[in-house]
Every structure is written in structure tokens, then in C-alpha cells.
Amino acid sequence: MINDSNKISKIKKDYINGKTYNQIAKKHDVTYNEVIYLVRKNKWKRESNLSKIKKGNQNAKGNKGGPGAEKGNTRALKTRRV
Secondary structure, eight states, rough: OOOHHHHHHHHHHOOOOHHOHHHHHHTTTTHHHHHHHHHHHTTTTOOOOOHHHHTOTTTTTTOOOOOOOOOOTTTTTTOOOO
């Protein structure tokens, strides 16, 4: 268990700056599980980078969609009410 508040503040700073749990553990000579424990216990939050990742997504570039099904198409119906 880590009792040094100075060490904990350094771990928090590295966590907020985006280092991985393994990087933090090796740098501060603590276990991986101790880092996870500190993060969860103190409810530390860091900014998500998902918006940066999704911004350049080109999976459907140029896809305008199809013309759609013809009128009266029932092929996708799972059940019919009579």
C-alpha cells in the first residue's frame, strides 16, 4: 500500500497526462494493481480521446445509401399479424 502523498500526487499527474497503468507502475516502482486501486479509490478522471479517434473515421466515405426497398416489400418482417 502506498502511504506517501507526494508519490500519490506524482502518480495522479502521470495518470491525468495519459500514461498507461503499466508505464505508471514501472516509473514509480509500484504494482499494476496498486495503480488501479488508487485510480478507483480516488475517482480520478482523465479526458477521453475517443473524439480524436472517431474524427477521422472514413469507413462509409462516399456511401449515399441505396434506393431502398420497393413498395410492399415484406422480406424483412419477422412476424405477421393476421
